[in-house]
Amino acid sequence: MKPIVVASAILMLTSCASMEKWEAAMDDKAQSDVALQEGGTAPQAAAAPTSAYATPLAYNGAAYQATRMQQQAQVASYQAPLPVNINHYVQGMMQDLIANLDQVRPQMVIGVTSFVYLDSAYDETNLLGNQLSESFMHEVHQFGLGVVDFKTTDYIRVTPAGDFVFSRDFTELKEEQPIEFVLGGTLVQHQGGTLVNARLVSVASKQVLATAQGFIPQPVVEALHQSGMPDKLLLKQGE
Numbered sequence: 001m002k003p004i005v006v007a008s009a010i011l012m013l014t015s016c017a018s019m020e021k022w023e024a025a026m027d028d029k030a031q032s033d034v035a036l037q038e039g040g041t042a043p044q045a046a047a048a049p050t051s052a053y054a055t056p057l058a059y060n061g062a063a064y065q066a067t068r069m070q071q072q073a074q075v076a077s078y079q080a081p082l083p084v085n086i087n088h089y090v091q092g093m094m095q096d097l098i099a100n101l102d103q104v105r106p107q108m109v110i111g112v113t114s115f116v117y118l119d120s121a122y123d124e125t126n127l128l129g130n131q132l133s134e135s136f137m138h139e140v141h142q143f144g145l146g147v148v149d150f151k152t153t154d155y156i157r158v159t160p161a162g163d164f165v166f167s168r169d170f171t172e173l174k175e176e177q178p179i180e181f182v183l184g185g186t187l188v189q190h191q192g193g194t195l196v197n198a199r200l201v202s203v204a205s206k207q208v209l210a211t212a213q214g215f216i217p218q219p220v221v222e223a224l225h226q227s228g229m230p231d232k233l234l235l236k237q238g239e
Helices: 002-037 062-077 086-099 127-142 218-222
Strands: 109-112 146-148 152-159 162-166 181-190 193-202 208-217
Touching (some): 086 208, 086 218, 109 127, 127 146, 127 181
Parallel strands (some): 109 146
């Protein structure tokens, strides 16, 4: 019988402690209500839950709500990195090119050119057109085909700004290149993205050997950013 008596005593003590805590909480609430009725301010509660975009702030009415709405707007405007980039779409188009290529010869030599916009001059492009060229050059090499980078010079230009082997000045490049086929194409701005038309053409006969089409969503296109390098040569007076 003694264990039962001891357990009952412990339970009664625990209940008393709980009742004291409950009565204390009710007294605090009553004091808070009286203060509000008299025009005062209630005691501040615990700080609001925080996140990566939240600043600890007590629940104090309108000020808290306004700050919380601002924090939620920051979270909503946050843009996560895109899961794919342009290379993902180039891989698919390259597979289509190889799939409908009549005859694949490992010894064939291909030159990859910049992609141009269908409704503009064929002697100008932008960052997207140049990046497509770079991506296709990588894919051609990955498929085991011969590819020539005709923008490579016969020397390395050493300057205080860096060491360079590539050039877009045709006077610095070889006039004759061992290129049998060229890979290039056109671009069309479409609602929601850019339509890409790629083709592999014989230099000698101008025969189209393979074609592919792809669509790059606008968010992926806009993920490309200009380098911000100055496009003008700045002159200064010599000393």
